[in-house]
Amino acid sequence: MPYFPVDDDMPFHPKVLAAGNEAMGLWARAGALCKKYATGGEVSTEMVLSLGTKRLADRLVKAGLWVVIDGGYRFHDWKQQAGNDEASVEKERIDRARAKNAARQKAWRERHASDNGVTNAPVTESPSPSPSPSDLTLTNESRPEVDASVSTDSGDLSPAMQALASQAGITSVPAVVEQIRKWTQRDVTPDVAVGIARHLLAKSKGDLKWPQRYVARAISQSPLEVQQHIDEGGLAA
Incomplete structure (x- = not known):
């Protein structure tokens, strides 16, 4: 079972204090999911909204704990956070997970590309x-x-x-x-x-x-x- 390690100096780190307890709850839960599913520290917007709110994610970004990426966020300095001893193993898992997710999303969009009557109009x-x-x-x-x-x-x-x-x-x-x-x-x-x-x-x-x-x-x-x-x-x- 993969683990999401947390440094014992984390509770009073300046970035953590700046983010606040509520945002750090999102940070910890998202970190555990990133480890479990080998996302490479990337958290999709959908996942953020399932675990917390955009407001909390923005606080993590402002505090320097997350960075904004296309489609969501990524942990700052994920390799160090995840543990260097497993970097090579995790990279392989991440590559497989990304390829599978990309293929799945592409297939879904292709199946629905020909749908009629569905627009983004109000x-x-x-x-x-x-x-x-x-x-x-x-x-x-x-x-x-x-x-x-x-x-x-x-x-x-x-x-x-x-x-x-x-x-x-x-x-x-x-x-x-x-x-x-x-x-x-x-x-x-x-x-x-x-x-x-x-x-x-x-x-x-x-x-x-x-x-x-x-x-x-x-x-x-x-x-x-x-x-x-x-x-x-x-x-x-």
Whole structure:
């Protein structure tokens, strides 16, 4: 099992104090995921929004702990942070992971390149007002039966986001992608869809028996909120 080492001088390092405890929570969680999935210290925008917020990521950048890259962020001086003794092994894992992710994203975009009627134009119809989290909580009476055979489309998900989808109880990522497309007129990748689903689930109250159904209902009742989340984060495919 890979580990994300932290220096014992870290707690009172000037950069850490400048970033603040909340941002360092994002830093630590992202670091662990980078080690687990051999990303080379790179954290995608989707992953940031699943673990925290853009505001916290910007604080890490300002403090000099992260740098901005195309599609997300990267840990400053990752090799030193990850441990020099494993640099050669990690490089090989990183190269494989990057090649696999690039092929997956390219295949997804090619499959959806010919889709008609999906644009990034603003929604012209006035959707229903955004409900409060309690309005979206599904009672036992309103929960429909879910086909247990439905599974996450792992072929279009990065390993990290696949794990997060499973933890959140998302049984069909393609269904979330289609719900977002239907209600917001935004086309997003499966990784982004998982991030949005987790964002919506974080607002729920209590234990949800059917997280997938909760997310579908939240998207249909709060399309402007989801659309804004996509636009502000630059997450449209």
